[in-house]
Amino acid sequence: MGLPEVLENIARACQRAGRSPEEVRLVAVTKGRSVEEIREKVLAYGTFPLGESRVQEALKKMDLLQAEWHLVGHLQRNKAKFAPRFALIHSLDSFPLAEALAKAAVKAGVRLKVLVEVNLGREPQKHGVLEEDLPELLARLRELEPLEVLGLMTVPPVGPEGVVRPIFRRLSELADRYGLPERSMGMSGDYVWAVEEGATLVRVGQALFVD
Numbered sequence: 001m002g003l004p005e006v007l008e009n010i011a012r013a014c015q016r017a018g019r020s021p022e023e024v025r026l027v028a029v030t031k032g033r034s035v036e037e038i039r040e041k042v043l044a045y046g047t048f049p050l051g052e053s054r055v056q057e058a059l060k061k062m063d064l065l066q067a068e069w070h071l072v073g074h075l076q077r078n079k080a081k082f083a084p085r086f087a088l089i090h091s092l093d094s095f096p097l098a099e100a101l102a103k104a105a106v107k108a109g110v111r112l113k114v115l116v117e118v119n120l121g122r123e124p125q126k127h128g129v130l131e132e133d134l135p136e137l138l139a140r141l142r143e144l145e146p147l148e149v150l151g152l153m154t155v156p157p158v159g160p161e162g163v164v165r166p167i168f169r170r171l172s173e174l175a176d177r178y179g180l181p182e183r184s185m186g187m188s189g190d191y192v193w194a195v196e197e198g199a200t201l202v203r204v205g206q207a208l209f210v211d
């Protein structure tokens with residue numbers, strides 16, 4: 001395992017699906033990893049966007065590592081002011097959070113790139129909008145000029161291929177329907193299926209760091 005093997009698996013999945021590997025970006029999820037580990041297991045192989053779940057942990061690492069930082073975990077509204085430090089927020093899931101992000105973007109004088117997280121597995125403990133609420137949220141987000149909605153993100157339930165793959169396929173269908181280019185889906189256990197089903201961003205942590 002490790003990053004080179006993950007890239008190889010992504011390339012092979014692209015080949016099987018008739019996609020170009022350039023369509024898929026690996027976001028290295030570095031939560032819980034030290035700066036030394038990140039240098040050794042990720043940055044030694046090239047430049048990759050780095051994903052963190054928690055704002056505080058990300059802010060600390062940003063001071064130590066030059067990288068394109070993504071927030072992949074849930075963002076609390078009271079932390080929205082830190083959003084302009086991230087190149088992409090994967091986890092927008094409500095209009096009130098969007099309003100807080102727009103305000104923070106105006107204050108920082110930037111536009112913020114975001115993905116809308118969709119809870120396709122309908123798991124109560126998970127974040128993300130339900131599929132039926134997606135059209136209205138996307139429509140309302142158009143009112144918020146400082147936000148650039150680039151795509152959709154999902155975290156599927158843990159389960160066998162027969163459960164997970166259709167969820168990835170559904171996220172791709174929804175992204176197509178709304179004309180959104182980015183699909184953030186796939187983690188260490190399922191990124192190969194995600195790539196085959198159209199992922200443009202895979203968020204892989206664990207598989208990069210095991211020997």
Ligand SMILES: *Cc1c(COP(=O)(O)O)cnc(C)c1O
Pocket residue numbers: 029031053072073155186187188189203204205206207
């Ligand atoms: C932790 C995390 C990942 C990476 O998961 P691994 O199983 O370590 O690959 C991806 N996305 C989100 C939202 C995460 O919290």
